[in-house]
Amino acid sequence: MDQFASRLLRLSPSCGPVRLVGVDGHAGSGKSTFAAxxxxAMGGAPVLRLDDIASHxxxxxxxxxxxxxxxTPFSRGESARYAPYDWHARAFGPPVPLPPSPVVLVEGVGAGRRALRPFLAxxxxxxxxxxxxxxxxxxxDGEEQREFWDTWVRAERKHFADDPSEPFADWLVRQCGEGYEVRSGPAGTGETDHFLTLSDGPSPMW
Known part of the structure; x- marks a missing residue:
């Protein structure tokens, strides 16, 4: 994992001084765990959860x-301030700061949407x-969230039908046991025969 993190830090900034890295995928695909x-591995890089930006x-x-x-604040080299949404209270909370760190992970369904891709490294x-x-x-999430999931699935289907992310992915990430396998995506380098297994153990091998 450390080697992959170092690779991200070598990317060119994409939004002011920040390298924004999108982690997209279907709901339940493991985005939050992988992003964390x-x-x-990057020493505590900030993670912006799109669940904090979306709402019911x-x-x-x-x-x-x-x-x-x-x-917009990042593009000016300024700290962002966003109001996280409370899914239980159904209301946005007070604004919290998000400094323009070298790498900021944007995690959630739709992180690779059309309007954001120009700002992603x-x-x-x-x-x-x-x-x-x-x-x-x-x-x-259990039975108590069944109705919400029914609504979510319809909304996600429509979103990706109108604005797909996968065709624009640089890398595809697949969980393999305790680690991850990463291969070049549709918008990647074309190195489809190279694999990287990510784990929290010894340094990975290309």
């Missing part, structure tokens, strides 16, 4: 909010089929 492990009323219609609260896609991802998510 990658952030730790705007599952995917949050682009303007993200651009205004995060992207790299786009990662969690390579797990949608039905399998949704099944994992439903199992994780």
């Amino acid at each position: 492990r990658l952030a730790r 009323d705007e599952l995917f219609e949050w682009t303007d909010r993200l651009l205004t609260q995060v992207i 790299l786009l990662l896609w969690m390579d797990l089929p949608r039905e399998q991802s949704w099944a994992r998510g439903r199992a994780r």
Whole structure:
């Protein structure tokens, strides 16, 4: 994991001084876990969770909010300030700061959407089929969230039909046991025969 983190730090800044790295994929595909492990490998890089930007009323219609609260300040080299959404209270909380760190991970469904791609240094896609991802998510959240998941699945289908991310991914990430396998994505370098296994143990091998 450390080697992959070092690779990200060598990328050119993409949004002011920040290297924004998108971690996209279907709900339940493991984005949050992977982003957290990658952030730790970079010494605690900030992770912007799109669950904090979206809301019940705007599952995917949050682009303007993200651009205004995060992207525009970063592009000026300033700290962002965004108001995280509380999914239990159904309300946005007080603004919190997000400094323009060398790498900021943007994690969530839609992180690779059309409006954000010009600001990304790299786009990662969690390579797990949608039905399998949704099944994992439903199992994780339990029966009490069944109605929400029914609504979410319809919204996610529509979002990716209108604005797909996977075709623009630089790397595809697949969980393999305790680690991850990464291979070049549709928008990557074409090195489709090279694999990187990421783990928290010894340095990975190309």
